[in-house]
Amino acid sequence: MTIFAELGMRYPIIQAPMAGVQNAELAMSATRAGALGSLPAAMLGPAELRQALEQLAASGPGPFNINFFCHRQNExxxxxxxxxxxxxxxxxxxxxxxxxxxxxxxGRAPFNAEHAAILTEFKPAVVSFHFGLPEPELLARVKATGAKVFASATTVAEAQWLAHHGADAIIAQGLEAGGHRGHFLSEDLALQQGTFTLLPQIVAAVDLPVIAAGGIVDGKGILAALALGASAVQMGTAFLCCPEATTSFLHRAAIQGIHGxxxxxxxxxxxxxxxxxxxxxxxxxxxxxxxxxxxxxxxxxxxxxxxxxxxxxxxxxxxxxAGQNVSGCRDLPAAELIALWVTEAGLR
Structure with missing residues (x-):
């Protein structure tokens, strides 16, 4: 049984956590549709995080992915x-x-002891990290909840580091992906590659499930990623125009405009x-x-x-x-989009 089957996902699709353009509603819709819904927690204060987790818990057993940043923050x-x-x-x-x-x-607070305490109470199925992993003692507290730990890598070296330091699955973030780059070992963007060149190299380099992220907006993209060895895909940009997303009117207009x-x-x-x-x-x-x-x-x-x-x-x-490919952005409920991709990819 794969890690994703263990989590109770019907389809190997993860709705990417997107701080600033979503709340718990999009995560709940994605999970109900058989994917893994994600909640971005990096911009939530403790009270907001607790409220969102209570919403997710009230919606059913999940599974859900709670995402945090783990950068070093200076004054x-x-x-x-x-x-x-x-x-x-x-x-x-x-x-x-x-x-x-x-x-x-x-704010964008890095993962801390207060976050770990809240996770201990709610026990989400997955906790994911951007910009590396938290300190070992904090990571141990996350793992003690039973959560699987996913983390973003933008290079093979980062994937190997994550595998060595406790990740359960690697998110191979290609250069096409929207939002913040997940790099953490080097700031040299020239080291980073597109999804479909990075993905097979990471698959070959680590003995962990690898999740493809960046530029995947439809069933054909899902199939291509799976053919290159991905165990699942993470899709974000394609959800930006869903009614469940909190994407602003101006942001939606930019996506759908001639320069999107x-x-x-x-x-x-x-x-x-x-x-x-x-x-x-x-x-x-x-x-x-x-x-x-x-x-x-x-x-x-x-x-x-x-x-x-x-x-x-x-x-x-x-x-x-937004990612490089906005062609999959449609004003459709998340469940309808996921069903469309599943049909296109022949995953039923």
Whole structure:
């Protein structure tokens, strides 16, 4: 029996955790449809996390995947913040925003002891991590709950490290994938590859189930990944236009617009490389800037600009996370999308 059959999944499909564009509703819909629904927890405070887990628990036995970041977080550097605000000053003036304006932006806390305590209470089937794995004592607490541990790798070396340090399955995140890159051993993006070149190399390098992620938006993509040795696929972008997603109107419009296919990696919105649809800020500053504060602090100075622009109906300062292939984004309930993919892939 595979790890995914043990979890009670009918189909080898994982709904990717997507912070900022979903809540528990999308996870519940995906799991009810036979996939593995995921909840992004990195931007949730303890009370919010507990409330979301209570929702999931009330919806049935699952299974569910709870996803966390496990980066090393440093305090904001005032000098970095000052330089970043100076770079953004023309936009503050244009939008009529005070240069010292502050707007509360959701935090991105790394996995910690409080998270581990909450997981001990709720015992989710899967706990997944982005940016490596937590410290050994915290990882041991997760494993003590009985949860399977999944973690993202963007290179073969990262996959081998994860296998050696306690992961139960590897998520092979190709360069096509939307949102934040999961790299943690090296910041050199030149080391990273597309999904269908990375996947077979990781399959050959580790003796663990491998999950393909990045650019997979339909049944044909699922079949291709399985043929290259994946035990399952993780799909995120294709869910962005589902009614259960919390994707904003402006974000949906960008996905469905004529430039929705134009994505790039950028550090402007958080301080760490993430793939999103190219918008005004990325075009005018370039997708990467040495002035952007370290992750996750770049969003602090951008938050008031984003709020002002969105109020005016513009998405030029918003992170429009999406993968390279938006062709599978449809305004359909998640269960209908999953059923369509299952039929296309002949998985019934």
């Amino acid at each position: 904001p550097e005032p000098a970095e913040e000052r330089r970043w605000r100076e770079a953004l000053a023309p936009y503050y003036g244009e939008l009529g925003v005070r240069a010292d304006a502050t707007t509360t932006a959701p 296919h134009h994505t790039a990696l950028t550090n402007l919105f958080s301080g760490r490389p993430a793939r999103g649809i190219v918008n005004r800020l990325m075009r005018e500053l370039g997708p990467f800037s040495a002035l952007a504060p370290t992750f996750p602090h770049a969003s602090r100075a951008l938050a008031p600009l984003r709020a002002a622009a969105e109020k005016a109906g513009e998405s030029g300062f918003s992170p429009l996370w």
